Amino acid sequence: MKKILVSQCLYGDKPVRYDGKTKEERDPRFIRWKEENRLIPVCPEVDGGLPVPRTDAQRIGDQVITRDGRDVTKEYRRGAEIALERALQEEVLCAVLKEKSPSCGSNKVYDGTFEGNLIDGQGITVQLLREAGVRVYSEEELDLVEQMVTGRENIILTGMPACGKSVTGVVLAKSLQMNFLDTDLLIQEAAEKSLQEIINEDGMEAFKSLEEQVLCGVSASHTVIATGGSAVYYPKAMEHLKKLGRIVYIQVSVETILQRLNNITTRGVAMSKDQGIRELYEERRPLYETYAEVTVGSGSGSMEDTVADIIDKVSRLRQSFR
Numbered sequence: 564m565k566k567i568l569v570s571q572c573l574y575g576d577k578p579v580r581y582d583g584k585t586k587e588e589r590d591p592r593f594i595r596w597k598e599e600n601r602l603i604p605v606c607p608e609v610d611g612g613l614p615v616p617r618t619d620a621q622r623i624g625d626q627v628i629t630r631d632g633r634d635v636t637k638e639y640r641r642g643a644e645i646a647l648e649r650a651l652q653e654e655v656l657c658a659v660l661k662e663k664s665p666s667c668g669s670n671k672v673y674d675g676t677f678e679g680n681l682i683d684g685q686g687i688t689v690q691l692l693r694e695a696g697v698r699v700y701s702e703e704e705l706d707l708v709e710q711m712v713t714g715r716e717n718i719i720l721t722g723m724p725a726c727g728k729s730v731t732g733v734v735l736a737k738s739l740q741m742n743f744l745d746t747d748l749l750i751q752e753a754a755e756k757s758l759q760e761i762i763n764e765d766g767m768e769a770f771k772s773l774e775e776q777v778l779c780g781v782s783a784s785h786t787v788i789a790t791g792g793s794a795v796y797y798p799k800a801m802e803h804l805k806k807l808g809r810i811v812y813i814q815v816s817v818e819t820i821l822q823r824l825n826n827i828t829t830r831g832v833a834m835s836k837d838q839g840i841r842e843l844y845e846e847r848r849p850l851y852e853t854y855a856e857v858t859v860g861s862g863s864g865s866m867e868d869t870v871a872d873i874i875d876k877v878s879r880l881r882q883s884f885r
Contacts, residue, residue, distance in 0.1 A: 565656035565712070566603050567596060568649065568692075570667050573659065573702055574604035581608075583616035586661060588702050592709050593659075601712075603653055607666045607688045611642025622665035623675035627687060630677050636687075639666055643688040650697050656711055658692055662701035669699045698785070717786045717808025718877060721851055723844060724792040724832050725823035726813045727861050727869065732789040735870045742786040746794070749777045758791075759830065770833060771796065779803050793833035795850035805854070809877050812855035813869070817844040819861075856880060 571579045574597065575587030588594075596602050609615060618629040620639075627639045643666065650658060660667035665686050672684040689699045700708050710716035718735065720728040729745050736743035747758060750773055754761050761770045774791060778800035781788065788808065795801060804810065821840055824830070834843050852858070857880055859872040 564599065564601060566653045567601055567708065567712075568646065568653070568655045568658035568660075568697070569602045569604055570659070570661040570664070571604040571606035571609070572661055574602055576604075579606040579609050579615055581615075581617045581619045586702075590702075590705055592705050592712075593702075596712070603649060603655065605646045605649055607639065607642030607646050609642070610645045611638035611640070613638050613642075619677075620665055621673040621675045621677060622668075622684065622686060627665045628675065639687045640691075642666065643691040646688050647691050647695055647697070650692060651695065655697065657698040657700060657708060658689075659700050659702060659705070659708055660686070660689060662703060669701045669704075711784070715806070715808050717783055717788055718873070719804045719808045719810045720787065720789045720813060721794060721810060721854065722792065722813035722861075723815060723820050723847065723851075724830060725820050726792075726815045727866065728789040728813055731813060731861070731866055731869055731873075732787045734866055735873055736787040738870055738874065739787070742783065743789070744781070744783055744786050745789045746774075746778060746781065747789075747791045749781070750774055750791070753777055762833070767833065767835070774833070775800050781807065783807065791833070792847065795847060795854055796833070801854050809856050809880060810854050811857045811859065811873055811877065812851045813861050814851070814858050815861050817841055820844060 571577070572586045573588040575585050578585050580586065613635065618631055618633070620627050620629040620635055626634060626636045628634055660669055662668050663671050663673060663681065665672055666688045668684065668686040669689045670683065671681045672686060674680040674682045692699050720732050722728050732745070733743050751757055754773060756764070758770070761773065771793070774793060775797040778790065778794055778797060781804065790804070817840065824840060857873065857876045859869055859876060861869045
């Protein structure tokens with residue numbers, strides 16, 4: 564079971580905050596993770612040697628200064644190093660830390676004036692964790708953490724050849740700071756030949772068998788996955804992909820496909836010799852629609868519009884499961 568590093572104040576059980584209190588998180592998902600023994604509580608401030616209660620502090624540049632002017636940066640950094648060591652030892656899935664804290668704030672921190680003003684920023688511990696590659700979220704982003712826990716944080720792109728899955732996928736991955744995976748490239752790597760060479764030399768059935776095998780074997784996290792246009796032919800593979808992430812159908816008109824698809828004989832499209840693009844489109848369209856959790860249009864607007872549409876619709880879909 565993958566663990567989650569969490570702020571002790573969110574975990575509860577014992578007071579660690581500067582005011583001698585806790586901020587125990589009561590979200591049902593958090594409680595479930597706690598009952599599953601998935602959570603690893605840490606308090607960088609206490610672990611760094613600070614007492615409870617203590618004078619409150621705020622981050623000012625690279626330093627952490629208390630309300631009465633004392634520099635406690637050394638203690639904060641020591642606690643951050645302990646938290647990082649624990650995260651790496653446990654190979655945590657991610658961290659959920661208390662927002663606004665000079666140690667644990669992941670999106671917002673106080674501005675150092677002690678007047679209640681928030682600014683964009685991150686705490687000392689969050690900075691160290693992120694520099695080491697650990698993904699950090701606040702208690703306000705548990706929907707994103709839930710996606711990781713359930714394994715459905717990935718975005719799976721489906722659609723006709725030339726609908727723009729690969730190109731859109733790269734831009735989408737960059738926009739969301741995710742990884743990118745193209746399953747057609749995995750097929751070519753497995754066969755050590757191009758898609759069209761597989762079809763020409765080994766036959767269509769061999770190509771489909773290999774494609775299904777590759778799709779069923781995909782394992783990824785925090786990734787945009789572009790599938791081949793024929794992925795929807797394999798129910799077992801699509802069920803596997805659905806467990807990995809949200810299925811997004813990039814929908815384009817057959818006229819757009821015809822305009823774009825000028826290399827049909829070399830592209831490696833899984834279609835019979837007597838089948839045309841229109842026939843292939845009508846055959847596959849119901850399958851794309853059946854598996855899609857999100858449908859976006861492409862062709863009339865810019866790629867940026869398509870990417871923005873995917874981000875918006877996937878975000879709203881995830882929020883609906885909160």
